[in-house]
Amino acid sequence: DTGVSQDPRHKITKRGQNVTFRCDPISEHNRLYWYRQTLGQGPEFLTYFQNEAQLEKSRLLSDRFSAERPKGSFSTLEIQRTEQGDSAMYLCASSPDQVSLYGYTFGSGTRLTVV
Amino acid sequence: AQKITQTQPGMFVQEKEAVTLDCTYDTSDPSYGLFWYKQPSSGEMIFLIYQGSYDQQNATEGRYSLNFQKARKSANLVISASQLGDSAMYFCAMRPLSSNTGKLIFGQGTTLQVKP
Numbered sequence: 001d002t003g004v005s006q007d008p009r010h011k012i013t014k015r016g017q018n019v020t021f022r023c024d025p026i027s028e029h030n031r032l033y034w035y036r037q038t039l040g041q042g043p044e045f046l047t048y049f050q051n052e053a054q055l056e057k058s059r060l061l062s063d064r065f066s067a068e069r070p071k072g073s074f075s076t077l078e079i080q081r082t083e084q085g086d087s088a089m090y091l092c093a094s095s096p097d098q099v100s101l102y103g104y105t106f107g108s109g110t111r112l113t114v115v
Numbered sequence: 116a117q118k119i120t121q122t123q124p125g126m127f128v129q130e131k132e133a134v135t136l137d138c139t140y141d142t143s144d145p146s147y148g149l150f151w152y153k154q155p156s157s158g159e160m161i162f163l164i165y166q167g168s169y170d171q172q173n174a175t176e177g178r179y180s181l182n183f184q185k186a187r188k189s190a191n192l193v194i195s196a197s198q199l200g201d202s203a204m205y206f207c208a209m210r211p212l213s214s215n216t217g218k219l220i221f222g223q224g225t226t227l228q229v230k231p
Contacts, residue, residue: 043160043219
């Protein structure tokens with residue numbers, strides 16, 4: 001297993017366009033998380049899935065944001081009508097289950113720039 | 116409110132010396148986990164060490180140790196024998212365990228620079 005993969009690594013888009021990011025977790029992990037990180041700050045929680053069920057969403061996840069994990073494997077995060085304030089690093093992480101406490105495995109992130 | 120505070124925006128350390136990165140936390144949850152992550156310039160978050168709130172002993176992992184003082188609500192990371200490759204951003208994080216939340220709450224981070 002090569003760890004958590006995120007695609008693309010970088011995305012530049014014009015304001016108002018829609019973007020979609022993909023995350024492939026470690027195959028044995030049934031939990032998947034999305035975080036957003038702005039420059040100089042710690043990651044902020046957006047949402048998480050257990051298998052295909054989205055169990056928790058942050059207030060940061062406005063109605064322009066939607067996340068899916070249709071078959072309990074990979075996940076997508078879509079941002080509609082992007083705004084300059086959406087520019088950030090979007091990090092995906094996975095973990096085995098709710099009992100596992102020894103860290104979440106993060107991907108390298110997708111850096112979004114909205115111009 | 117649940118919060119992680121890292122008061123050192125930047126730290127310098129001489130190669131081969133030890134360094135302590137500070138972390139304090141605030142939670143009303145009786146059961147929680149504390150984590151430290153390293154984020155190099157490549158952007159990936161690398162898990163370093165974990166401490167459970169009911170663990171009796173301080174966690175250690177190679178050159179990393181966690182100085183856990185529950186009464187003071189602090190969970191400082193100690194890196195011994197610093198190496199040039201330790202230069203990175205370091206984040207302290209907490210996860211409440213009593214509720215079924217997947218949320219890791221991060222601090223603002225400390226940038227560590229190791230000098231040769």
